[in-house]
Amino acid sequence: MENMRLHSSTDRQPNDAAPASEAAAPAATTELLLAMYRLMLLIRTTEERLAKVQASGALPGPVHLSVGQEAVAAGVCVHLTDRDWITSNHRGHGHFLAKSGDLPRMIAEVFGRATGVCGGKGGSMHVADVSKGILGANGIVGGGIGLGTGAAWAEQLRGDGNVAVVFFGDGAANQGVMFEALNIAALWKLPLILVCENNGFSEFSPSATVTAGEIWRRAEPFGVPGLAVDGNDVVAVWRAAGTAIARARAGAGSTLIEARTYRLRGHVEAEMTFLSKAYREDAEIEARRAHEPLMQARRKLEQAGITAATFAGIEAEVLAQVDDAFKFAEESPWPAVESAYTHMFS
Amino acid sequence: MENMRLHSSTDRQPNDAAPASEAAAPAATTELLLAMYRLMLLIRTTEERLAKVQASGALPGPVHLSVGQEAVAAGVCVHLTDRDWITSNHRGHGHFLAKSGDLPRMIAEVFGRATGVCGGKGGSMHVADVSKGILGANGIVGGGIGLGTGAAWAEQLRGDGNVAVVFFGDGAANQGVMFEALNIAALWKLPLILVCENNGFSEFSPSATVTAGEIWRRAEPFGVPGLAVDGNDVVAVWRAAGTAIARARAGAGSTLIEARTYRLRGHVEAEMTFLSKAYREDAEIEARRAHEPLMQARRKLEQAGITAATFAGIEAEVLAQVDDAFKFAEESPWPAVESAYTHMFS
Amino acid sequence: MAKKRMVQAINEGIAEEMARDPSIVLFGEDVEVSPIGDTRNLFERFGPARVRNTPISETVMTGMAVGAAAAGYRVICHLFYGNFIYTGFDAIANQAAKLRYMLGGQIRLPITFMAVIGGGRSVAAQHSDSMHPTLMNLGGVKVVMPGSPGDAKGLIKSSIRDDSPVFFLQAAGRGGESGEVPDGEYVIPLGKAIILRPGSNVTVVAIGSMVKPAQRACDELAKAGVSAELIDPRCVMPFDFDTVVDSVKRTGRLVIVDEARRTCSAASEIAATVTERTFGTLRAPARRVTVEDVAMPYSPILEKAVIPDHLRIMEAVRGLMQ
Amino acid sequence: MAKKRMVQAINEGIAEEMARDPSIVLFGEDVEVSPIGDTRNLFERFGPARVRNTPISETVMTGMAVGAAAAGYRVICHLFYGNFIYTGFDAIANQAAKLRYMLGGQIRLPITFMAVIGGGRSVAAQHSDSMHPTLMNLGGVKVVMPGSPGDAKGLIKSSIRDDSPVFFLQAAGRGGESGEVPDGEYVIPLGKAIILRPGSNVTVVAIGSMVKPAQRACDELAKAGVSAELIDPRCVMPFDFDTVVDSVKRTGRLVIVDEARRTCSAASEIAATVTERTFGTLRAPARRVTVEDVAMPYSPILEKAVIPDHLRIMEAVRGLMQ
Numbered sequence A, B: 001m002e003n004m005r006l007h008s009s010t011d012r013q014p015n016d017a018a019p020a021s022e023a024a025a026p027a028a029t030t031e032l033l034l035a036m037y038r039l040m041l042l043i044r045t046t047e048e049r050l051a052k053v054q055a056s057g058a059l060p061g062p063v064h065l066s067v068g069q070e071a072v073a074a075g076v077c078v079h080l081t082d083r084d085w086i087t088s089n090h091r092g093h094g095h096f097l098a099k100s101g102d103l104p105r106m107i108a109e110v111f112g113r114a115t116g117v118c119g120g121k122g123g124s125m126h127v128a129d130v131s132k133g134i135l136g137a138n139g140i141v142g143g144g145i146g147l148g149t150g151a152a153w154a155e156q157l158r159g160d161g162n163v164a165v166v167f168f169g170d171g172a173a174n175q176g177v178m179f180e181a182l183n184i185a186a187l188w189k190l191p192l193i194l195v196c197e198n199n200g201f202s203e204f205s206p207s208a209t210v211t212a213g214e215i216w217r218r219a220e221p222f223g224v225p226g227l228a229v230d231g232n233d234v235v236a237v238w239r240a241a242g243t244a245i246a247r248a249r250a251g252a253g254s255t256l257i258e259a260r261t262y263r264l265r266g267h268v269e270a271e272m273t274f275l276s277k278a279y280r281e282d283a284e285i286e287a288r289r290a291h292e293p294l295m296q297a298r299r300k301l302e303q304a305g306i307t308a309a310t311f312a313g314i315e316a317e318v319l320a321q322v323d324d325a326f327k328f329a330e331e332s333p334w335p336a337v338e339s340a341y342t343h344m345f346s
Numbered sequence C, D: 001m002a003k004k005r006m007v008q009a010i011n012e013g014i015a016e017e018m019a020r021d022p023s024i025v026l027f028g029e030d031v032e033v034s035p036i037g038d039t040r041n042l043f044e045r046f047g048p049a050r051v052r053n054t055p056i057s058e059t060v061m062t063g064m065a066v067g068a069a070a071a072g073y074r075v076i077c078h079l080f081y082g083n084f085i086y087t088g089f090d091a092i093a094n095q096a097a098k099l100r101y102m103l104g105g106q107i108r109l110p111i112t113f114m115a116v117i118g119g120g121r122s123v124a125a126q127h128s129d130s131m132h133p134t135l136m137n138l139g140g141v142k143v144v145m146p147g148s149p150g151d152a153k154g155l156i157k158s159s160i161r162d163d164s165p166v167f168f169l170q171a172a173g174r175g176g177e178s179g180e181v182p183d184g185e186y187v188i189p190l191g192k193a194i195i196l197r198p199g200s201n202v203t204v205v206a207i208g209s210m211v212k213p214a215q216r217a218c219d220e221l222a223k224a225g226v227s228a229e230l231i232d233p234r235c236v237m238p239f240d241f242d243t244v245v246d247s248v249k250r251t252g253r254l255v256i257v258d259e260a261r262r263t264c265s266a267a268s269e270i271a272a273t274v275t276e277r278t279f280g281t282l283r284a285p286a287r288r289v290t291v292e293d294v295a296m297p298y299s300p301i302l303e304k305a306v307i308p309d310h311l312r313i314m315e316a317v318r319g320l321m322q
């Protein structure tokens, strides 16, 4: 029942301390790539199951899936320990899992059960596991940015070299709070990594219609490094994140990473039941599917000699893990009604 | 009693339509420079009188003076007609006067009298004269940015080539709303000119301690032209503003101008009665006084042959104007108590 | 007259007003594709100058609404979920609610802010608040909360025509039912309550989303011999106290049903003011049936417990009748 | 025990707490030079890591307060004027008030948001609101409003020690008077009212800035033979209803004085709840003495008319005594 753990709070990856220089960019070992692949597969499998369950009507609330975007969560979070913080947005299952959040309790949360990570009070848009440094998905676009900036400040005060990573979308990059955060992060040299997952859409609006210029450039005026990376290439994400995180751990401050990816499923599941017209072409989705991150990683692993049998083994393991998690959730009790009235105050 | 008018809504300056190119930057005629000088002198004389009156205890509320910053208001507003909009901040007397706002009624407003432009309900931080396109000073740092963006949208819809200018401080440049405005202004090509008056301080904090990087660069990521200009050189301001305003009138969109100037008086009058310690050296103020805008303009005018007698004449006229305005205000009645209960709704 | 859902009625009302008055503009996140449905086809009909998708930038949006209105346009600012009102709250509370006053009446601010509010669909705390009490306390904005599709049409039209900032708040969870909607010109004045059902034993005031469960409660109470007069205020700021006071003077009892959190709710305001005006006639203290002071939980079982239903309303009425 | 002004008492309380608990950090605009005076010398004493000036960026500041608190620090976020609460309202209403709940209790949010509120100094509408009702309706934040320097010290200390978000709201205009302030450890529990003066004819509840004029009104009423019991709730969320209800059961009359706008004010909440709990005993309807539903005007003559004074309080009491 335990969730896959790539690391514990004590076994920080050696490359975490790598200097922030392009020249020194390390190559990912096959072992690491395999671990990231497995993590992406876990996210994918989990979310595709959520989609199926949603379609069956078994989920009480809306779900926003990150299918196609898994490389961002995986490539960033393998650098983090439980003592580092992440904040996320409404599309947060992947970040939760990549940061070692408990899978069965996440699913139970989405089902609204008592065993959910938030006792059924948060749901998909609020999955959080604070013991793992996951400060939560967030229903307010841009909401995680302020929280993450505060967590980065806390870690700077603590002085243990921990960092805070904020995952947010291209749409959230148009919220003023991102700039306020960049300004303070620059002035205070906060260990804050802003990871903008540009998946091409701000809800139903194509990014270009609502976002002027390039997002990664928005850090420059503050003297904060900004960069764009292929968000479907988990190694590229891993490398960029490694540099940024090492820089932050070393006290050199913040970085903005724009990870360019593509949302293969809807903004929210079942969206075509309430939209009056399509907002993108099916052909576009198909074209983008050819660049999705799992397949790319798999191809690299095959080149590195990983066999079909190994893949099949991983798939079976992940499937069993996901099966267990959904079973756990479905069999879990509903919360007691009284729990609606607790936790407003401490 | 009528306030000085540099222009009416029909006599738009010919250079307003000048193309937005450095090469074509026009030279200011002596006549224009003299008009701008006179305007700056009016602002200076008015505000120094306000300072005196404040010290005597005759003003009910706080006043924030723009002494030393007059070139920004003057150099920008001579390009504008009554059909263009400005929004301003808490330091708004200069913008109000430069945009042809009524002087006596402004002073009456600061005195809280019935004859004030806002009937005594707004005070110094809210002086507005909508008939002149002055949407008001504003007590919320950054508050005028959203309003000005909306006014620019209205003028785009109207399609008459009018623009909106937002005056705000370096401190306000750290409010997220500025970036949201830049993004929308870029996407919609709004006739919006953002004029950031960088006077070295955000309240009592030196700009560098609270503002990362250079403000004019903050427009670049959005594809909006940004530039810095010597805000104490009224001709330089006039030239930069002319280019930006012409560009906006022509439908080519927004510009961010950072006008670098210096606040010679306190953030708010009488501040040293409540601050426990000084936040800048007197020597710094003295050094900056040597670069204040009126003297610079006067020197240029002298070189162009304007005589001491002419200056003396202008001074006398302005003094009389200011005397009249304060007399009008002081002799004006207090508002009727019932007026406190009107104007919440239309 | 035809049966329509509330969003269709609102959509129809907006379209009629935009056709009537070319100074009306509408903007908001995804108003073109309209996930809620209330702004559907307006882009196609009125074009990209007057109907504009915005970035996710509530802070500047609310400020722009004020600026564009002050500069002469009639503005509809769609804020989507009510909780995003908080995101754009600076220009709402500090500008929209005060600018006309601070400027001594120099400007008018014809703005309709639209949002869907309330719980009932497991969208959790950040998408389920009923924040009308906060807006009511601002003093300078009107607050409209339709209880039926027909009223929604009549009220959206008068909201748009009003020269002051108006918040038009649709019930998200339980406002989608169908109802008769008058065709064409149909305008309901802001600040006029409607007596949905006459009665003599108790006055029930139900706001927005609470109208439906209150109707059901009144039906069932009638079967049990309790005659409840049901009033839908439709607009909570300004509030039609006269209608409620008249009713309570006849019934002697008052129950108010409000999906807002209890403390400083609309229900509390109504209880305080109506009690003040009917003191000798009230036979029992006014009862408030509201959400307790909690955020909206996600799990449907919890959400159902938190949101008032017909049973809680009936219980409150029965409590008063003893 | 020595006489001090309210800002000095608050300053002393913060300094004592910061000395006691190294996990306390404080930030805000110009907290170093401290224009208000309540954070004076803290920078010098506790250093630049724990006391930080911020840019004018209320949106991220309130979010940071939540993030830093969730990550283990005890945060004091100084927001300066209360109206800037609106500027940073998103993270207050959508995060601070809800995050612990949404996360099923996984975190604590020990945050003290400080601000000066209310009118009385001709700083006009954008610097004079009393927005405690809005905060009270959020459900997940406590709201403290000291009425005297001594209480301010005892309450700022308990606010800082509280594990939930607390708004500590000082009266800007009329809170500067001197009063006795106990030295050293002095902590007042949140949610406990104080009876400032016993009386038998009427209960007067006065909040924050209204305590002083209410005291004067009670003095003058006493001379005229009317015995008023004056209660300062000190904390409006949670509210000590028991103390007020007890008092009203003895006096049979209730006047509430609140500088908030009337609609959905704290006064309305208190009127509604206390009336519900004292119905049979109340001899007359509860009276609310508040600011009407207007913004604060600038001109001193208008401001004076709008803000309740001892005369309006006395008039309300006399109205009840007839």
Ligand SMILES: Cc1ncc(C[n+]2csc(CCOP(=O)(O)OP(=O)(O)O)c2C)c(N)n1
Pocket (backbone or CB within 6 Å): A089, A090, A091, A139, A140, A141, A142, A168, A169, A170, A171, A172, A173, A199, A201, A202, A203, A263, A267, C029, C056, C058, C080, C084, C087
């Ligand atoms: C403050 C706020 N405004 C609007 C919304 C509605 N909303 C939810 S998700 C979303 C789009 C977010 O786009 P992006 O940040 O790119 O994330 P993505 O959905 O693409 O992952 C919007 C507008 C919201 N949740 N919060």
Ligand SMILES: Cc1ncc(C[n+]2csc(CCOP(=O)(O)OP(=O)(O)O)c2C)c(N)n1
Pocket (backbone or CB within 6 Å): B089, B090, B091, B139, B140, B141, B142, B168, B169, B170, B171, B172, B173, B199, B201, B202, B203, B263, B267, D029, D056, D058, D080, D084, D087
């Ligand atoms: C939202 C908001 N936060 C804080 C303040 C308090 N305040 C008033 S003026 C000011 C400094 C503004 O600095 P800047 O924008 O540079 O303008 P300047 O005073 O230098 O002209 C501050 C912090 C305010 N009025 N509004």
Ligand SMILES: [Mg+2]
Pocket (backbone or CB within 6 Å): A169, A170, A171, A197, A198, A199, A200, A201, A202, A203
């Ligand atoms: Mg996106």
Ligand SMILES: [Mg+2]
Pocket (backbone or CB within 6 Å): B169, B170, B171, B197, B198, B199, B200, B201, B202, B203
């Ligand atoms: Mg400045």
